[in-house]
Amino acid sequence: MGTQVSDAEYVTSLQARVKELEAENANLSSRLAHCHCSQADHISYGPDYKDTKVTELKISNGESQRKIRKKPGYNTGFLSHHSKRYVALKVMYFGKRFYGFSAEAQMEPSVESEIFKALKTTRLLVGDKKESQYSRCGRTDKGVSSVGQVIALFLRSKLKASGINNGSSEEFVFEEKHEGELDYVRVINRELPNDIRVLGWCPVPVDFHARFSCLSREYKYFFWNENLNTLAMKTAGTKLLGEHDFRNFCKMDAANVHTYMRCISMFEISPTDVSYDGNQLWVIKFRGRAFLWHQVRCMVAVLFLVGQGLESPDVIDILLDTNRIPRKPQYVMASEAPLVLQSCEFENLKFMCSPDSGKALRAHLVNECQIYQLETAIFREAILNCVPQLHDQSLPPNQGSKKKGSHIPLLSRPTEPSYEERRAKLSSCT
Incomplete structure (x- = not known):
């Protein structure tokens, strides 16, 4: 029975404390409402302003202080x-x-x-x-x-x-x-x-548009030579120059794209100054005013088939003839990882960078390069450590060797729906 009385008194004291805190809160709210300190939030923030801000509030009894850290973010x-x-x-x-x-x-x-x-x-x-x-x-x-x-x-x-x-x-x-x-x-x-x-x-002027004001775009695609016939790839690649219907060299978006005519103004294929373990790194360059969805990766995929001797350079001419080949043959696009949007050209556009910013930018990029070079060194150590296993005479012949699948010529493969077929399907759904 005595315990129940103690609990009741405890509850009563808590309720009284809650009322005191509510009164204290009302008092502080009233003081803040008449305070002009909040106008500091409307200052003109400089570039060195930090997201977090500390505000100190004194409790009415003066015995303690607490710091309130403002959360990142702001109202634009x-x-x-x-x-x-x-x-x-x-x-x-x-x-x-x-x-x-x-x-x-x-x-x-x-x-x-x-x-x-x-x-x-x-x-x-x-x-x-x-x-x-x-x-x-x-x-x-x-x-x-x-x-x-x-x-x-x-x-x-x-x-x-x-x-x-x-x-x-x-x-x-x-x-x-x-x-x-x-x-x-x-x-x-x-x-x-x-x-x-x-x-x-x-x-830039207010009528500038990053997409529609662009005069040309250049892409680079890096690849390891690995015994590819780069001369045949160059012969095939030059056939892509000029204005063509590239519907067989892209991922078709019939709902939003109604013309697949594009112009390739530059094609180059050349070795870089980078090599590894006797293998040379090469690069393919494309320049044009605009490109279709996955166009570069599709063109590179076909060029690789030519470089491997699986397709003739003339396959480019055939795929560009959409009257003869209205439905794109199914093939796997080249990997996205080696593809780089190299540059976007505009009229009278000169980008600026202050000397201090340029120095910091260069230092950052050099540091990033060194980080990736360290990772390369680690993987190289892994390769060196597995070499004895590759020469282990106890292994059965051809163990681990990968059989090459028989190549199906592009023109003999299953095809995707044509543009007209896609449009007809879209129309039937609306």
């Missing part, structure tokens, strides 16, 4: 009164761990999502992605890398605004001047992951 809306300018950014990324460049596929991580995280963290983004008038030059697939991707969007500017947009409150910096401007390369790179870097920035 309150920056709308700042000057902003339309800029193009040149971006490189190593695509191995990304599900492509675009964030629209909703597969994470993507290069685009990482870039926008950095822009929000650095408070360079004014408004949301849609309001920034964002555009991208290329939409590389999963695993594909780039050293010349270009995007364009409005970013906060440090310069005084020089124009008003149709009488609205948004102030734009229109001039191409850049003295005294934010060091976009340094600011953004500080928040990006190690496998993404901004290489330069350039002011």
Whole structure:
């Protein structure tokens, strides 16, 4: 019985304490409502501002203090009164761990999502992605890398605004001047992951579009020679030059693409200065104004078949003749890993990078190269340690050797539906 009385008293004391805390909370809320300290959140954030902020509050009895750490992130809306300018950014990324460049596929991580995280963290983004008038030059697939991707969007500017947009409150910096401007390369790179870097920035007119203003795009595809007939590959590759219907050299998107005419303005195949264990690294270069979905990987796949002696160079001419071959033969695309979006060319676009940012950028890339070289050294040690096993006389003959499957000529393989068949199916579904 005595225990029950004690519990009741304890509950009563807790209830009294709750009332005291509620009163204390109301008192603090009232004081904060009349405090002007919150206006500090509306300062013009500089490039060195950090995401985390510590605020100290004193308890009314004066005996203790506590620190409240502000969580990362911010509302981009309150920056709308700042000057902003339309800029193009040149971006490189190593695509191995990304599900492509675009964030629209909703597969994470993507290069685009990482870039926008950095822009929000650095408070360079004014408004949301849609309001920034964002555009991208290329939409590389999963695993594909780039050293010349270009995007364009409005970013906060440090310069005084020089124009008003149709009488609205948004102030734009229109001039191409850049003295005294934010060091976009340094600011953004500080928040990006190690496998993404901004290489330069350039002011562009508001009617600039990273995709539609692009004059040409160049891709590189690296491969180990491994006894490929590169002369036959060159003969076949030159047949791709010029304007052709490339529907047999792409992944068809009949719902959104209605013409498959594209122009290849440059094709080259040449050795690099890199070799390993007697095997030379080569590179194929393609340049054109625009490319179809998976076009480069499909062209390279057919060139490899030619290089292996499994197909004649003339197979290129046959596949380009869509009247003769209206349905694409089924074949496996070349791997995405060696593909690089090398450059995107624009008229009168010169990307800038401050000396300090350039030095830091170079140091970062050199460090990344050294990391991968160390990994290469480790794998090389593994190869050297397994060599005695390869020469073990106790192993049965041909153990571990892989039988080569018989090659089915491209023109004898099953085919995919034609464009007309795909369109008819789409029409029947609507």
